[in-house]
Amino acid sequence: MRKYALVTGGSRGIGRAVCIKLARMGYDILINYVSNAAEAQKTLELVRQAGQDGEILMFDVSKREQVRKAIELWENDHPEEYIEVLVNNAGIRRDNVLVFMPEEDWHRVLGITLDGFYNVTQAVLQPMLVHKQGRIINVTSVSGLKGQSGQANYSAAKGGLIAATKALALEVARKRVTVNAVAPGFIETDMTEGLDTAALKNTIPALRFGTPEEVAELVGFLASPQAAYITGEVISINGGLYT
DSSP: OOOEEEETTTTSHHHHHHHHHHHHTTOEEEEEESSOHHHHHHHHHHHHHTTOOEEEEEOOTTOHHHHHHHHHHHHHHOTTOOEEEEEEOOOOOOOBOGGGOOHHHHHHHHIIIIIHHHHHHHHHHHHHHHHTOEEEEEEOOTHHHHOOTTBHHHHHHHHHHHHHHHHHHHHHGGGTEEEEEEEEOSBSSGGGTTSOHHHHHTTSTTSSOBOHHHHHHHHHHHHSGGGTTOOSOEEEESTTSOO
C-alpha cells in the first residue's frame, strides 16, 4: 500500500520544503494550496524529482465544505488507502497593533490557522485511528509561545494551535497516532519578506534566519517511526531566539 502525506499550504516556503522532505521519506504527497496554482505545480514537480508522486488539492482550509469535498473526492479515488501524515502548515500574517486591527484581519488569521486545523484534521483523523497509525504535525510559531507586538491575531492563532496539539495528543495516543507541533522563529520565506532582516538577525543568538529545509528536517523526524513515543510536544526551531 502506498503511503500518503497531506501538507496544507504546500505550494511555497516551509510547506514546499516539507513536501520534498516527506517525498524523500517515501510518501506520495497531497499538496494543498488556495491561490497560487503555478507554485503548487512547481512543488509537485519537485516532489517527482525526489522520487515520489503527488497530487494537488485546491481548497481553503478555513472553508469546511471545501475541505470535506476535497478529502472525500480523494478518498473515493483511493478506497484502499488513507492519509497517514498530516502537516497543518497553512497560515497567514496580517500584522497590526490591536487598536487599529480590522475585524477581517483578526478573523482571517484565526480562521486559517484554527478553523483550518479543525476542518482538515477532523477530515483525515478517523482513518488514522482505524489503521492505528498516524502522524499529525502542526506548524505553529515562536509568536504562539512568547507573543509578539503587532501580532495579537497571529499569536492568538498559533498559541491556540499549541493548546489544540496538546489536547488532541491525549485523545488519540492509544491508537498510535501522535500529535506534535513545531514552532519556527524567523525563517527565510515569503512570510518574512519586508521585515528588517539585518536588525532582526542581531536579536537571534545564532545571528541568522533559519531555512525552510531545516524546519522540514524536524517535521520529517516527527513523521518518522523513530518519533513514535513523542506526542503532545512543541519543539522550537529558532536559533536560540526564545528558549
